[in-house]
Amino acid sequence: MIAGDRQAPPAGPAAPRIAVAVTTFHTPQDVVVAMLESLAVAACVCASRWPGVSFDLTLVDNTPGGTDRARLQALLDRFAPGGEGRGVEGRVALSSRLLSGHGNVGFGAANNLALLDRDADILIVANPDLVYEPEAFAALLDVFAREPEAGLVTPAFVEAAGAGQGATARHVSHLCKRYPSFAVLFGRGFLPAGLRRGLSREIAAYAMADKPADRDWWDPPIVTGAFMAFRAPVFRAIGGFDPRFFLYFEDFDISLRAARLTRLHFAAGVRMVHDGGDAGRKGWKHVRMFSASAFRFWAKHGFRLFAVKDTPPRRVSG
Structure with missing residues (x-):
């Protein structure tokens, strides 16, 4: 499942605990499968670079009455088995849980349900329509280790530059505003x-x-909610998302509030594909x-x- 040799872990603090929240609302099966498959691979690659790292994935089912509960639980059991100490091919601690039955509380409130009670060092908000590059989480931990001022990290997003141009013909962008x-x-x-x-x-x-998408830079005023990686004390200090934003602009609001406490950082080496709109x-x-x-x-x-x-x-x- 993992290509390449095991690399030595970077110098710095012990590998952290990472909590990831993904909110779904009737998200198509192939989209969720692609996300979970790529997340599992990226978590394994991260563990090869950061021995001892752990991942705690929460899927939040925002369908009314939890109508997606059975389908999402089956996918978690397949790609991210729950339970303490279980993992993907035994190579990374990847536990999972499903929150369902609370109804459609909105994007921000759903992520608060998933993350505010997590005992973790890094809290990640992620869309279900992401496909992670294998090095994404390892690169993210590298950024947090070398940039102690960074309290909120935003990634680069990759998309094909056009059909028939080959796998290397890719466009990389940031979604900062x-x-x-x-x-x-x-x-x-x-x-x-x-x-x-x-x-x-x-x-x-x-x-x-x-602003470039091929190198790191500091202090974007607003970063996208498609993927936000917080140091946990920052997310907790600002109380997470403002639940009054049901959908849209919750990421604008939390970016401005986070910037009053910490620095925002665009990390060009943290890459994933995002199918937004x-x-x-x-x-x-x-x-x-x-x-x-x-x-x-x-x-x-x-x-x-x-x-x-x-x-x-x-x-x-x-």
Whole structure:
């Protein structure tokens, strides 16, 4: 299952305990299988680099009445068997549990249920539509070991550059953002391409197109909720996600709150594939949720009609 020779562990503190939360809502079978398979492989590779590392995976079933319980439990039993001390091919401590029956409480609240009570050193929020590169978790631990100031790490995302171009033809991007304005969010999400050209400079600034995806850098104002790796004391100190954000902008909000306590770090070597999407592609229900969450975000952090710029965090001392 693992290719390559065992590598010596990096110098530094003992290998940490990692808790991963993945929230599902009628997520297709092939998507969950691909995620679990790649997570198991990446966990094994991590254990070869960091002997003694442990993974605690929580799947959160947000379907009403827990209608996905049986299907998700069967997948966990197959790819990430639960129970203390059990693991993938005996090579990594990978325990799991399923939370189900609580209903659709929203993305942020679901991750709070999964992570706030975990006895772990690193807390990871991850979408179900991720496929991890084998070195992803090992590279993540390397970052935390060499960058003690980093309290929240965001990865690089990989996608094929085009059909028929081969496995090496890949595009790597970050999903970091500057503080959003109304004009940029509306133009980016809902205007046709021809009308969007007038906002192209502002949209590029919002998406931090001036920042590289092939090397590390510090202090993105906002990072994506598709994958967030927190030092556990940071996540606990800010109380996790604000549950008032049912869907959308919970990652914007928690990024700004985390930046008041710690530093955010983009890690180019932590890589995975993400199949995301815009609210505008998902129908009017998602457009309404997106809009409601956007105005909730601005009500909490401040409204901007046009300007897009870096917002220095109000760092809390002590």
